[in-house]
Amino acid sequence: MPTHLEGDLCVDGHRFAIVVGRFNEHITENLLDGALDTLDRHGADLDDVTVVYVPGSWEIPVAAQTCARSGDYDAVICLGAVIRGETPHFDYVCSGATSGSMQASLDTEVPVLFGILTTDTVDQAIARAGSKAGNKGREAAEAAIEMATLMPQLNEGWAG
Numbered sequence: 766m767p768t769h770l771e772g773d774l775c776v777d778g779h780r781f782a783i784v785v786g787r788f789n790e791h792i793t794e795n796l797l798d799g800a801l802d803t804l805d806r807h808g809a810d811l812d813d814v815t816v817v818y819v820p821g822s823w824e825i826p827v828a829a830q831t832c833a834r835s836g837d838y839d840a841v842i843c844l845g846a847v848i849r850g851e852t853p854h855f856d857y858v859c860s861g862a863t864s865g866s867m868q869a870s871l872d873t874e875v876p877v878l879f880g881i882l883t884t885d886t887v888d889q890a891i892a893r894a895g896s897k898a899g900n901k902g903r904e905a906a907e908a909a910i911e912m913a914t915l916m917p918q919l920n921e922g923w924a925g
Contacts, residue, residue, distance in 0.1 A: 772915030776808040779839040779913040781906075782832040783814065786845030786881070788821035795894035796844040796880060796902030803906035822847050822881050823858050826865025833875035839913035841869070842905045845881040846890050859883045876912035880905030 781804060785797050797816065805811055815838070819828050822845035829841045843866050849855045862881050870877035880901050884890045892898040 770915060770918045772911035772913070772918075774807050774907060774910050775914065776804065776910055777914065779809075779910070780837060781809065781814050781840055781842060781909055781913070782817060782829075782838045783842045783844060784817045784819060784825050784828045784832065786821045786825055787818055789846035789848060789890065792846035792848075792882065792887075792890045792894045793844055796846070796882070796900065796905075799895060799900035799902035800842055800844060800880065800906040803903045804910070807907075807910055821845065821858070822862040825862055825881065826869050829866055829877050830869035830873060833869055833873035833877055838875065839916070840876040840878060840909035842878045842902075842909045843881055844902055844905065846894070847881065847883050848887055848890055849885045855883075874916075876909060876916065878905045878909045878912070 783797060783800055785793050801811060804814055817828050819825055825843045825845055829843050832838055832841045845862060847855060847858050866877050866879050882890050882893050882901060893901050
């Protein structure tokens with residue numbers, strides 16, 4: 766019979782950092798509200814959650830990596846909003862935020878969750894930050910809880 770490992774949605778004392786880009790703040794604040802509400806509903810003490818504001822999505826990975834390396838958090842949630850404009854800037858910011866967030870997670874072995882919206886229009890971003898398409902901040906927080914509860918199981922297996 767195979768061994769099955771799976772996280773759950775019980776915070777159970779796990780600690781979280783949330784790194785939020787201020788650019789497109791009318792969107793990112795909704796993502797943050799969704800993430801905090803989700804953590805609260807699953808038993809987190811919000812006094813133990815650290816929210817780190819950075820200028821925009823480009824700056825999220827370095828702050829996320831610093832939080833992950835600190836040893837103070839079981840997962841880091843990245844929240845931002847990049848909306849396509851008329852120049853290639855969108856592509857560079859999306860690529861850097863995506864690869865940087867993943868690299869932070871791989872380098873530290875702390876889950877770094879990607880809740881950065883990359884949309885073509887403001888309407889698409891609004892829809893993903895709490896209206897008809899749900900709230901991607903909530904989804905990132907749920908994934909953070911699940912990964913925070915899964916990682917100790919994985920690490921136990923390797924400890925031998």
